[in-house]
Amino acid sequence: MIFRQLFDSVSGTYSYILASRSGGEAVIIDPVLEKVDRYCQLLRELDLRLVKAVDTHLHADHVTGLGALRDRTHCVTIMGEQTKADVVAMRVGEGDKIAIEGIGLEVMYTPGHTDDSYSFLMGDRVFTGDTLLIRGTGRTDFQNGDARQQYESIFNRLLRLPDDTLVYPAHDYKGDTVSTIGEERRYNPRLQVGSVDDYVALMASLKLPNPKMMDVAVPANMRVGLHQEELAKQGLSLSAREAIECLGRPDVLLVDLRETSERAKHGTLSGALHAPYPGIGDNLEPGGMLREVAAATGRRIVFFCAYGERSAMAVQTAQAAGLANTAHIEGGLDAWKKAGGPVVQ
Structure with a gap:
């Protein structure tokens, strides 16, 4: 060690x-x-x-x-x-x-x-x-x-x-x-x-x-958070209310970046694909799962996590990898729950 x-x-x-x-x-x-x-x-x-x-x-x-x-x-x-x-x-x-x-x-x-x-x-x-x-x-x-x-x-x-x-x-x-x-x-x-x-x-x-x-x-x-509003200005964020309205749409793929323990404790969103954040770089590179899914289906990838930190960084990683059709849920599952969004345990 x-x-x-x-x-x-x-x-x-x-x-x-x-x-x-x-x-x-x-x-x-x-x-x-x-x-x-x-x-x-x-x-x-x-x-x-x-x-x-x-x-x-x-x-x-x-x-x-x-x-x-x-x-x-x-x-x-x-x-x-x-x-x-x-x-x-x-x-x-x-x-x-x-x-x-x-x-x-x-x-x-x-x-x-x-x-x-x-x-x-x-x-x-x-x-x-x-x-x-x-x-x-x-x-x-x-x-x-x-x-x-x-x-x-x-x-x-x-x-x-x-x-x-x-x-x-x-x-x-x-x-x-x-x-x-x-x-x-x-x-x-x-x-x-x-x-x-x-x-x-x-x-x-x-x-x-x-x-x-x-x-x-x-x-x-008390103010160490990533400035998620910058992504919103670029059209790369969905508010929790906007994300709720997207639930079930065939052109949107929800991707849960949290760890398995977080999903078990706090639940997840219906139909969401699980792709833990530590592997996001590999997933978005040529041949990576998320990149292949996006290319094959044309669906918009919408990342989410607990509070929006990891999903905001995932959007930045996707942009750097040349995947433009991505966004994230601002405020994450926490904001989703506060807006009354349904959660699957």
């Missing part, structure tokens, strides 16, 4: 690149905007293809690299389903799995630092975001933080993992790079409390100043 821990000294942020092999797919956790050039260089050096970029929560101390990485690599952006970010390609919840070639991250909802805080478990290690730090815990006094929720997340979720589970946090300010669940249980001073009330009192006594970047980072991190 390829595992790289990278550090941004300005914000004290750790980012993690994971892949199962050289030449394969990669995922990055908690990327920082100012480090995107470095990530892309390392991905090239390691011969990796970034397919997913994940934030553990809406950060207040740095601007995320999700949007910039999406624009440069066409990767899928991922956050928890409680996020206030305008658009991410995939939202995950408790019990879901983030999967790439050879690697799976189990999704754990661990609120408390913020209401959208998640941890991700991968075999012998857990990426804890700001929920559990090395010899510390994330503050709980803004962004709908809640010390009681954090106590529950730490004591009744994370600390129930095996003692030798490696802990990789999103931040460290002392120079530590990794810990274990057992170490934190024994030596983390904030965990040496007798009850949830003791923990709440401890967190309330901290009186920490706001992060220096908070007024810049939080608004910026």
Whole structure:
């Protein structure tokens, strides 16, 4: 396995690149905007293809690299389903799995630092975001933080993992790079409390100043979505209402770009062809399934996904491949459902 821990000294942020092999797919956790050039260089050096970029929560101390990485690599952006970010390609919840070639991250909802805080478990290690730090815990006094929720997340979720589970946090300010669940249980001073009330009192006594970047980072991190209106101006988008009216038309082919797990959880559209987004490039090249279907039938390909991110990128890929008769459903299945469109489970 390829595992790289990278550090941004300005914000004290750790980012993690994971892949199962050289030449394969990669995922990055908690990327920082100012480090995107470095990530892309390392991905090239390691011969990796970034397919997913994940934030553990809406950060207040740095601007995320999700949007910039999406624009440069066409990767899928991922956050928890409680996020206030305008658009991410995939939202995950408790019990879901983030999967790439050879690697799976189990999704754990661990609120408390913020209401959208998640941890991700991968075999012998857990990426804890700001929920559990090395010899510390994330503050709980803004962004709908809640010390009681954090106590529950730490004591009744994370600390129930095996003692030798490696802990990789999103931040460290002392120079530590990794810990274990057992170490934190024994030596983390904030965990040496007798009850949830003791923990709440401890967190309330901290009186920490706001992060220096908070007024810049939080608004910026809430607006990371791809600008889908540009495709609408070019006539390459359908509103959810327009798409509903196209349902069943013989000249339109609906193509679902989501993963199998998303289809099982949220349903799909009647008659839609399933062509998961990671393979879109091959599907649209000469000899690819979608290109052949479009050529043979003359049907207009209308892509859709969860929120319109992946489908917008698919339209861009199709245009670059010379397939002009394509469009996407702006806002994805989320917009479709809000407009009252029928869904097949």
